[in-house]
Amino acid sequence: MAETTQVPQAGPGEPSHGRRIFLIAIVLGIVADLLLWFVLGPHLPPGTMTNSAAENQRAIKLMAVMSAPVVVLVVTYFVYAMVVWRHREGDDEDGPPIHGNTRIQTSWIVGTTVVVLGLAVYGTAALWTANGAGAGEGPAPIFNPPGAKLTVAQQKAPWSPGQVLVVQVIGQQWRFTYRYPQFGSFETTELVLPVGTEVQFDVTSLDVIHSFWAYQLGVKADANPGVDNVAYAKPAQTGTFTVRCAELCGLWHGAMFNYGQVVTVSQFQTWASAKTIALASITRILNKCMPYNTTYDPTNFPANCRGRVLLQLGLTGSGGGFYNTGDPVQP
Amino acid sequence: MAIDTTPGTTHPGGGTPTGAASGRAWWARPGMHTAIVGAVIGYAFGHFLGNWIAVPGPNSPATYQQIGTADANDFAIVLGYVFLVLGWLIGLGVFTDPVRLMRGRRLSDAENGNGNGKGGLARYFRFTLDHKVVGVQYLVGMLVYFCTAGLFAMAIRTELLSPTHHVFSSSTYLEIVGEHGVMMMMLMTSVILGPFGNYLVPLMIGSKRVAYPRLEALSFWLTIPAYLILLSGIPLGGFHTGWTMYAPLSVQDTSGMDAPLFAFGLMGISLVLAGFNILITVICYRAPGMRWSRIPMFVWGLLGTSVLMTLAAPILVGGMYMALTDRTIQTAYFVDQLGGSSYLYQDVFWFFGHPEVYILALPGFGIVLELLPVFTRKPLFAYKVAAAGMIGVTLLSFFVWQHHLFDSGINPDMRPLFMLTTELISIPTGFIFLVGMGTLWKAKIRFTVPMLFCLAFFWNFLIGGISGVFVSDVPADTTEHGSFFVMAHFHYTIMGGLIFAFMAGCYYWLPKMMGIRLNQTLGKWHFWLMFLGFNSTFMPLFAVGLLGQPRRVFEYQANLQTLNDWVSVSAFVLGFSILIFVFNFVWSTVVVRERETANPWNSRGLEWQVPSPPPAHNFERVPVVLSGPYEYGVKDSPPVADLSPPTGVLTAAFSGPDHLVRSEA
Numbered sequence: 001m002a003e004t005t006q007v008p009q010a011g012p013g014e015p016s017h018g019r020r021i022f023l024i025a026i027v028l029g030i031v032a033d034l035l036l037w038f039v040l041g042p043h044l045p046p047g048t049m050t051n052s053a054a055e056n057q058r059a060i061k062l063m064a065v066m067s068a069p070v071v072v073l074v075v076t077y078f079v080y081a082m083v084v085w086r087h088r089e090g091d092d093e094d095g096p097p098i099h100g101n102t103r104i105q106t107s108w109i110v111g112t113t114v115v116v117l118g119l120a121v122y123g124t125a126a127l128w129t130a131n132g133a134g135a136g137e138g139p140a141p142i143f144n145p146p147g148a149k150l151t152v153a154q155q156k157a158p159w160s161p162g163q164v165l166v167v168q169v170i171g172q173q174w175r176f177t178y179r180y181p182q183f184g185s186f187e188t189t190e191l192v193l194p195v196g197t198e199v200q201f202d203v204t205s206l207d208v209i210h211s212f213w214a215y216q217l218g219v220k221a222d223a224n225p226g227v228d229n230v231a232y233a234k235p236a237q238t239g240t241f242t243v244r245c246a247e248l249c250g251l252w253h254g255a256m257f258n259y260g261q262v263v264t265v266s267q268f269q270t271w272a273s274a275k276t277i278a279l280a281s282i283t284r285i286l287n288k289c290m291p292y293n294t295t296y297d298p299t300n301f302p303a304n305c306r307g308r309v310l311l312q313l314g315l316t317g318s319g320g321g322f323y324n325t326g327d328p329v330q331p
Numbered sequence: 332m333a334i335d336t337t338p339g340t341t342h343p344g345g346g347t348p349t350g351a352a353s354g355r356a357w358w359a360r361p362g363m364h365t366a367i368v369g370a371v372i373g374y375a376f377g378h379f380l381g382n383w384i385a386v387p388g389p390n391s392p393a394t395y396q397q398i399g400t401a402d403a404n405d406f407a408i409v410l411g412y413v414f415l416v417l418g419w420l421i422g423l424g425v426f427t428d429p430v431r432l433m434r435g436r437r438l439s440d441a442e443n444g445n446g447n448g449k450g451g452l453a454r455y456f457r458f459t460l461d462h463k464v465v466g467v468q469y470l471v472g473m474l475v476y477f478c479t480a481g482l483f484a485m486a487i488r489t490e491l492l493s494p495t496h497h498v499f500s501s502s503t504y505l506e507i508v509g510e511h512g513v514m515m516m517m518l519m520t521s522v523i524l525g526p527f528g529n530y531l532v533p534l535m536i537g538s539k540r541v542a543y544p545r546l547e548a549l550s551f552w553l554t555i556p557a558y559l560i561l562l563s564g565i566p567l568g569g570f571h572t573g574w575t576m577y578a579p580l581s582v583q584d585t586s587g588m589d590a591p592l593f594a595f596g597l598m599g600i601s602l603v604l605a606g607f608n609i610l611i612t613v614i615c616y617r618a619p620g621m622r623w624s625r626i627p628m629f630v631w632g633l634l635g636t637s638v639l640m641t642l643a644a645p646i647l648v649g650g651m652y653m654a655l656t657d658r659t660i661q662t663a664y665f666v667d668q669l670g671g672s673s674y675l676y677q678d679v680f681w682f683f684g685h686p687e688v689y690i691l692a693l694p695g696f697g698i699v700l701e702l703l704p705v706f707t708r709k710p711l712f713a714y715k716v717a718a719a720g721m722i723g724v725t726l727l728s729f730f731v732w733q734h735h736l737f738d739s740g741i742n743p744d745m746r747p748l749f750m751l752t753t754e755l756i757s758i759p760t761g762f763i764f765l766v767g768m769g770t771l772w773k774a775k776i777r778f779t780v781p782m783l784f785c786l787a788f789f790w791n792f793l794i795g796g797i798s799g800v801f802v803s804d805v806p807a808d809t810t811e812h813g814s815f816f817v818m819a820h821f822h823y824t825i826m827g828g829l830i831f832a833f834m835a836g837c838y839y840w841l842p843k844m845m846g847i848r849l850n851q852t853l854g855k856w857h858f859w860l861m862f863l864g865f866n867s868t869f870m871p872l873f874a875v876g877l878l879g880q881p882r883r884v885f886e887y888q889a890n891l892q893t894l895n896d897w898v899s900v901s902a903f904v905l906g907f908s909i910l911i912f913v914f915n916f917v918w919s920t921v922v923v924r925e926r927e928t929a930n931p932w933n934s935r936g937l938e939w940q941v942p943s944p945p946p947a948h949n950f951e952r953v954p955v956v957l958s959g960p961y962e963y964g965v966k967d968s969p970p971v972a973d974l975s976p977p978t979g980v981l982t983a984a985f986s987g988p989d990h991l992v993r994s995e996a
Contacts, residue, residue, distance in 0.1 A: 017773070045877040046810045059806035060877070067797045074764060074793055078786065081771040086778065087708075094964030095709035095774045105713050105765065112761040116754045123754075123804040124747040133806035138740035203740075208579040209673055211738065211813055215879045220809045222739040224674065225579055226667035229740030242888075246813030246881045248573045250580055251501050254884035297668050 017084070025076040029069035036064045046218045049241060049262065050233040052134030053218030055126055059133070062122070066115065136203060136212075136221025136229040139294065145198045145232055155181045155202070156292060161265050165194065168292070169203040171210030171223030174252035176243060183272045185292040186279045191243060191260035194268035195235050203229040206298045211247035214260060216240075222247060228294035235262040361424025363456040370556065373418020374411040381407025405589050406659040408567065412593045416556050423458045423552055425545075458552060460544040463945065466530025467844060468551050470837075473525055476518040476558055477830075478913065483511035485906050488899040494887045504885040505571035506564075506587070512574030513591045514561060515825075517598040518554060520640070520687060521605060522829065523694035525551065527836050528609055528633045530844055534938035534945060535627045537618025537954045537972060542611040543604075550605035557598040564590030573883050575684070578665030578676030582657045589658060596651030599644040599683075602690075606640025609633055618972070620956030623718075627936060627960045628711065631718050632697020635725035636690050643686035643729070650679035674741045678732075685732040689724055691825050695792070695832035696721060696763050699785040702839055703770045704961040705934045706782035711961040712769025716762045723759030731756060737808050746805050753803035760796055764789065779932070780854035784835035787862045791827025795820060798873065816876025819869045827865060834861070834912065842927035845920055846943040853915040857908055864905035871898050935971050936960050950974065 041061045048054040127133055132143040141148070147164045149155045155166045159182035168179040170187070179187040191214075193199050203212045205223035213220045214233070221231040238261075245256035263271065276283070290296060358364065385406040420426065428438055454464055455471075486507045490498050499507065529551075533541055541547050564570050568587035572580050576595075581588050613626070613634050626634075654676065656662040663669035665676045704711045711717060733742065733749045767789055776782065798820040802808045811817055834857075842848055871894045878894075880887045887895065919925065930939040937960065941950060954972040962968035 045879070052809070055806045056810045059804050060801065060810065063801045063804060063807055067800060071793060071797055074768070075790070077768050078771070078789060081768075081774065082776060082778075082786070085707075085771065085774045085776055087775040091775060093708075093775070095707055097710050097962070097964040097966075098712060098769070098772065099710050100713040100716070101769070104769065105716055108761065108765045109716075109758070112758050116758055117751075119800065119804065120747070120751040120754050123750045123806065126804075126806045127747065130806065132743070133809055135743075135746075135805055135809040136738045136740040137743040140743075142744055208583060209577050209739075213813065213881065215810075218809060220738045220812055222736075224667075224740060226672075227674075227740055242879060244879065244881050244884075247577070248505070248571075248575075248580070248883045250571055250583070251505065253505075254501060254886045 017080075021073075021077055021080050024080070025069070025073040028076065029072040032068040032072055033065050036068055037061065040064075046215055049216040049237050049239065050134070050218055050235045051130055052132075052231075052233040053216060054236075055130035055133040056218040059123070059126060063119075066119070131198075131232040134218040134220065134231055134233050136231045139228040139230065141230045141232075143232075145200075145234070147198070148200060148230075148232075150230075152181075152293060155294075156185070158182055161194070161197070161269070164198045164200050166200050166202060167191070167193070168294075169201050169212045169221075169223065170296070171203065171205040171207075171212060171245070171249070173207050173250050174245070174256040176210070176212060176223075176245070176256070176258065179292065180272060180275075181292045183276050184280075184283055185287055186276055186283045187286060188275055188279065189258065190275075191258070192268060192271050193235055193260065193262050194265040195238050195262050197265065198232060198234045201231045201233070202294060203231065204295050206296060208249050209247050210245050210249045210256070213244045213246035215242045215244065217260075220246060226295050226297070238262045238264060357453065361422065361427060361458065362453070363423070365424070366419045366422035366552075369418035369420075369422025370415045371418070373414035373416070373421075376418075377414030378407045378411035380414070381410035384410075403586055405586055408586055408589045409593060409655055409659050412560055412589070415560070416553070416597060419556050420549075420552070425458055425549060425552070428545075458548055460548050461947070462529050462533055462541045462544060462547060463844070463949075465544075465548050465551050466526050466528075469521065469525030469529060469554075470844070472551065472554055472558075473518065473522045474913070474916070476514060476554070477522065478909065479558075479562075480511050480514035480518070481906060481909055483507050483514070485903065487511060488902040490885055491887070491895050492899050494889050494892050494895070497885065499885070501885050502569065502571065505573075505883065506569030508883050509570045509573055509591065510561070510565065513576075513595060514558070516574045516687065516691075517561070517595045518558060519825070519829065520598070520602055520690050521550075521554065522833050523698065523836060524605060524609065524633055524636055524640075525554075527629070527698070527840060528636075528694070529605070531840065531938050532609055532612055532630055532633060533616065534941065534949055535630050535936065535960075536613060536616060536621050537937055537950065537956055538612065538616035539948045539950055539953065540616070541608055542616055543608045546604040547608045550601045550608070553597055553601040553604075557594040557601065560590055560597065561594035562590075564588070564594075575680060576654065577680075578654060578657070578673050579667070581654055582665060589655065592651045592654050592658070596648050596655070599648040599651065602640040602644040603648075606637035606644070608637075610637035610641055613637070618950075618954050618956050620972070622956075624714070625956060625959045626718075628700035628714075628717055628721075629694075629697040631721045632693045632695075632700070635693045635721045636697075638725050639686040639690045639693070639728060643683045643690070646679055647683035647687075650676065650683065653679070674736075674739070677736055677739060677741065681732040681735045682729075685735065686728045688821065688825070689728040691829045692792075693721060693724060695788060695828040696724075698832040698836045698839075699788045700763065700766060700770075701936070702781055702785050702835055703767060704963055705839075705932050705936070706777045706779060706785070707770055707774030708777070708963045709770055709772075709774050709961075710959075710963055710965065712766050712772065713762075714766075714959070714961070717766040720759040720762030720766070723762070724756060727752060727756040727759065734803060734808075737805050738812050750803060750805055754800065757796060757800060757803075764793070779838075780849075780851055780858055781835040781839035781932075783855070783858045783862075784831050784838065787858070788828060788831045788835070791823050791831055791865070794870075795823030795827055798823065811876060813881055814876035815872045815880045815882060818882050819872035819876060822869045822872075827869070831861075831865075834858075837912075837916070839932065840938075841920070842931050843938060843943045843945075846927060847920050848925050848927040848931065849919045850915050850923070850925075853911055853918075857911045857915060860904060860908035860911065864901050864908050867901035868898055868905050871901075935962065937972055940970075940972060940974060952976065 044057050044060050046053045046056055127143050131145045149164055149166050159165060166181055170177045177187050177189055178191045179185055203221040203223045205225045210223040212223055217233045219231050219233045221229045241260050243258050243260055245253055382404055385404055455468055490504050529547055564587040568585040570584055570588040570591050613630055653664040657665055663671040665671045665673055667673060700717055730752045731749060734753045737746055802811050802817055802820055838849055838854055875891055875894050878891060880891055929943050952975055954974045955976040956972045957969040958971055960971055
């Protein structure tokens with residue numbers, strides 16, 4: 001599409017210039033595109049660990065393949081112009097008085113418009129097919145996988161393999177904690193996901209804005225206080241992934257990261273039930289004082305809970321809420 | 332009568348640098364030194380007032396029990412800033428003339444020029460109303476601000492040399508990041524409109540003056556307190572929010588946070604004043620014959636910029652004001668638990684913030700399209716498409732702001748719409764490339780220093796624009812948002828676009844503004860080091876971002892160290908190239924002072940048809956514009972303007988149906 005824009009660059013006068021530029025550009029453009037698609041493309045971030053990541057990668061790859069010919073053409077044109085149409089010593093004449101060319105202008109405008117509209121349609125379609133492509137969709141997502149769990153009651157119903165797994169990501173200065181409402185709402189600093197399962201991240205914050213960026217999962221969702229920001233991803237491979245905070249959230253923003261695991265479904269079930277048992281006493285207090293919800297208000301902590309939590313868990317709270325900067329559930 | 336065709340008549344505010352000197356001694360007349368005294372007194376008074384109101388004490392009505400110590404009293408600090416600005420302006424003599432007028436006194440010619448004395452350096456340190464003085468003040472000011480913010484960038488790259496060894500603490504690092512970001516984003520908004528816009532727009536449209544010389548001068552004199560207040564954040568504890576100053580974090584931060592919020596709001600006021608002045612000047616002060624189809628591209632660019640400044644900056648002022656009241660008098664606009672919303676801040680901030688990035692792009696478009704015809708010796712290709720591109724960018728830039736919030740969860744259903752509007756804006760941006768490429772067609776390109784910067788602009792903006800398409804797509808943006816990819820993208824458009832165009836403007840117009848030629852050899856060294864250093868700095872950052880390094884971190888993955896080190900070393904080269912420029916600037920304008928011919932580029936621009944530097948009233952008589960500014964190589968083209976039209980010609984010009992008829996006095 002980008003090339004068709006350029007055909008009329010042949011322009012009036014000596015058409016050989018335009019044809020030469022176009023030929024050089026089309027050859028280089030095709031070479032660049034082939035390299036981008038087949039050589040670099042499969043290695044483009046963020047990989048294909050989940051369907052969302054694959055969608056991100058496909059979008060980046062497609063943009064690269066669309067852009068490369070445009071870049072090649074513009075650069076070819078500029079280099080050609082600088083070499084061929086440079087000022088020669090002793091030539092004090094002005095250039096030819098060309099004020100415009102309707103055909104070229106029209107084709108350029110039509111060409112760029114078609115490309116741009118095509119990109120917008122593609123981007124929207126990709127959001128649709130990949131359940132939002134891993135981006136945070138707010139509390140009422142419209143791009144959902146079947147079986148999405150959008151109410152607290154749905155989220156707390158026990159999980160069985162094949163269902164959508166709900167993981168609540170709680171951002172706080174300066175770490176993420178993860179709460180699994182389908183397993184008695186235990187809360188941990190470990191993020192473990194089963195492979196081949198649609199995962200729904202419910203991202204929220206207790207203090208300032210964070211951004212939950214699970215790099216290899218292709219998931220990025222801002223953690224806003226008082227907001228449940230939903231994002232989806234379906235892991236396709238097992239392995240380790242990195243979680244970083246992608247929104248400046250204060251002094252230790254740069255150190256706010258951890259690693260997550262995608263494991264087999266049975267390994268996940270083993271891990272989850274082990275955690276449920278190991279954290280049972282803490283979870284009991286947590287569910288009394290901070291019952292699972294889509295968002296939390298750390299300034300409105302129940303008064304009768306404060307003493308118990310402080311005594312038994314050492315949960316003092318940053319910025320007026322729950323936590324100290326140590327591990328919130330294993331102090 | 333509104334149009335003045337007789338020589339020597341002074342307008343109030345038309346600038347009379349040669350007016351009679353006031354009878355008082357130099358130190359007793361208002362100037363920068365009295366302004367500093369006023370600012371110090373003002374801050375002390377405001378701080379005292381704030382403490383008296385807010386801190387409980389024996390003589391105080393305070394009920395703000397939560398404020399423990401006077402030093403941590405944000406209310407006192409902000410009131411201090413308010414009275415600092417007031418004292419600064421009073422000391423500068425901004426209110427002297429209006430007060431005189433209110434007391435029924437007429438302003439003498441000297442007072443219209445505000446006691447500028449007989450030219451000389453002193454007028455550059457006073458509240459001078461001549462747009463050419465304001466332009467030079469802006470130029471020097473902007474260079475100082477740019478270099479200050481650039482030094483912060485050098486510090487950032489020093490810290491990022493190693494993923495684990497630290498030069499700065501995390502707190503200091505974030506302070507530096509914040510100072511760099513805020514200073515660049517708030518002060519560089521005026522880097523072209525301030526110096527070149529104020530200086531050249533009246534000359535380019537054939538006017539003897541600007542519409543609002545007092546507002547124009549005020550817009551400059553507000554940048555200095557904005558700069559100093561922003562820096563005052565460091566001794567107050569710094570701020571750790573980056574330039575976006577997202578709300579729950581900025582409400583939580585220590586006293587240093589008041590500084591950027593106040594300074595940015597103050598700069599917002601400066602932007603409104605500067606933009607409004609240029610806007611009205613272009614609309615109402617064009618010489619006869621300066622039709623919309625003959626306006627130089629630079630003026631078109633600034634027209635768009637002015638519209639954006641005038642309409643977008645008030646939103647910024649409002650947002651900063653709300654954040655300050657959240658921090659001082661316990662409002663809760665942005666505090667979720669008290670019914671506010673962090674989204675509100677993001678929305679308000681980016682509703683200004685996105686037009687702002689086009690405030691940073693349009694003047695650059697204007698400069699390169701202005702210079703291309705001169706150095707290709709050809710008419711501008713498709714003038715109307717170029718103007719349409721500027722207008723299109725201006726209008727569309729108000730409808731894209733939520734692409735900064737794609738992953739935030741605000742209004743997710745609107746993402747396809749904002750994806751569309753964002754991608755649409757690449758159409759008018761593409762016009763600029765069409766015009767640039769068309770102008771190069773069969774040209775006779777002269778590789779002067781300004782032309783080199785213009786050509787580099789196209790390369791940089793191509794990369795910046797194309798990477799912008801990447802981040803406009805929601806699925807791709809999911810990986811890129813908040814990473815160094817975005818950071819590289821906007822440095823390509825702002826540094827690679829705006830600052831390269833600014834440099835082109837410096838080399839091109841300094842002979843006009845000062846009558847002095849910058850050293851061209853140093854200029855070429857500056858260009859090549861800056862171009863290579865810039866690309867070598869920011870190109871790898873696209874990869875760094877895609878490989879997973881978020882912005883504003885002081886620790887990063889160990890496997891990214893090689894790339895980061897490469898970037899840091901390149902950044903130092905880039906910094907060195909700016910040093911060459913500063914040296915060249917000082918060396919050429921202060922030490923060597925090599926006179927330049929009146930029109931060294933052989934340009935048809937109206938500004939080049941008057942002597943360099945231009946006389947006090949620009950034109951002896953209001954010129955009559957006869958043809959467009961880019962008619963190079965057109966055989967029978969008339970000269971661009973008649974600089975001494977016969978007396979009757981204006982009446983004839985005004986009676987024509989094509990022209991704006993102005994009311995007779």
